[in-house]
Structure formats: structure tokens, C-alpha cells
Amino acid sequence: MAKDISEPINVPQAYLAKLLQPLVKENIVSSVRGPKGGFYMDDENLEKTVIDIIFVIDSEEKFSSCMLSLDKCNEENPCPLHNILVASRNDIFQQLKEKTIRELAHEVALGNAFLPL
């Protein structure tokens, strides 16, 4: 349930619910209403990645945009920071794109990562 998630991570329940709605709509999270209802992830959901979530909640630009917020900055016309950060940035992007929620959950199950849930 939203409450079970919101409390341990210190996010207001109603706000979390609002954030979850577009994820449900985009089939990244599943939900059932009524008593014994709540949010869950089925086999298909678990194959989604962190990037999928970011693209729904924020937007694609959040990641591709210039760190100096220059709209003219791109690969051909890189700003000074672009060159310095492009490698690490692509690395992060790849990681978030490849790692499925299932894999992340597995890390928690193994005790290699922790969540306050």
C-alpha cells in the first residue's frame, strides 16, 4: 500500500500516490483497489528499468540536457563541461538503462543493497 511505502521513506502518502499514478498508467507498476489492494510489480513490470521510471516521472531531457543549460550545446558544439562529463554521464545512462528493477530487487534480497522498507 502507498502508506507502507511512503512512511519509511518520508514521502507524504498522497504525494507518493500521485507519483505512482503515471507509473501505473505506463505499465511500470501494477495496482489493485479496495481492501487487500495496493501496488505491486508483476513479471513484466520487473523488467522495466530505472530509465523507464525517470522518463515517465521527469522527462527524457532531464538526462540529455546540457549541464550548463545551454540549448546550443551538443556533440558537435560541446560546452566546456560537456567534454569533461560526457563519458561518466553516458556510463550512468547505460547503467540506468540496463539495470532492471528485478536486478535491483535481487541486490536487496542478497543483502548487497538496502531499502528502508
Add this chain to the structure above:
Amino acid sequence: MAKDISEPINVPQAYLAKLLQPLVKENIVSSVRGPKGGFYMDDENLEKTVIDIIFVIDSEEKFSSCMLSLDKCNEENPCPLHNILVASRNDIFQQLKEKTIRELAHEVALGNAFLPL
């Protein structure tokens, strides 16, 4: 002058001036008032790094904080994303900490990077 910088980067002049004030106060940027006045960077300023700027404008936490915004996440208690991103993140941090403004300006002078100024 603030106007000369603000226009090509599409940031309102008054807002840019407001952002520059703490940088002047922290001796990252220099300024002179009156006619023929404006903002500039002296030899000492040019040795400052991007991290110095970020720490003044935003704050140190902007960089060290957990990507999932979990206050309990740290090196001993890492969230699932922490492990995945820590390497690239440290890499970015190091780059921004080591590169001086002088070096960045040099890249622009060499034509390896571009600014709309």
C-alpha cells in the same frame, strides 16, 4: 557586464546578477562598479573550480546526496542505485573538482569547446 553574459545564454540579466553576487562575495568572480565596470576573473579567480561554484550556488549536499533521496543511504548502507552509480559519480566529482576555470577557458580558446558569448 551582466547584460553581455545574460543575453547570449538566455538568462535574465537581473537574475544572473543575483547569482553572481555570492560568487563575488566568495571571491570566485571579481567585479567593479560604475562605467567601464563589470564582472571579470583575475588570476586567483581562474584557479577556482566548477565544484567551488556549485558549492556556493547550490550546496555541498547537491552532490553527496542519495539519488533516491534516502537519508539513510551511505557507503555502509547503500541503496540499490548507490552501488551502480558510485563510480561514475565519483568520477564526475573528481573532474569538477580538478578542472579549473582557467583550464575550461583554455579549451574554449583552443576551439575544443564552445560558449555562446
Add this chain to the structure above:
DNA sequence: TTTTTAAGATGATTTATATCATATATTGAA
């Protein structure tokens, strides 16, 4: 010395984001 041009300081306004409130829809259980 006066005027003009710039930064500095401060507060108000706008806009975006986060949060709250309330009503509706769905579903399990009594």
C-alpha cells in the same frame, strides 16, 4: 562636482514543485 553607468542590495511577483484535501471508483469481506 555632476552625471552617467555599472554592480549591490532588497523585496515583490511569478512560476514550478511539493504537499494537502476531498470526492469518486473499485474490490474484498461481512
Add this chain to the structure above:
DNA sequence: TTCAATATATGATATAAATCATCTTAAAAA
């Protein structure tokens, strides 16, 4: 079939960030 529990939807409020407006201070030049 009714009730209770939970998500869904929508709009209102609060807070933070960005932007605007106005005045003050400093310095160069006439």
C-alpha cells in the same frame, strides 16, 4: 448487498526557485 479499505482523480494550498522591480552605492568621465 452493504461496508470498509484502498487506489484514482482533481483541485487547492504551501513552499521553493526563478524572475522582476526598485532603490542604493561606487567609480569613471564630462
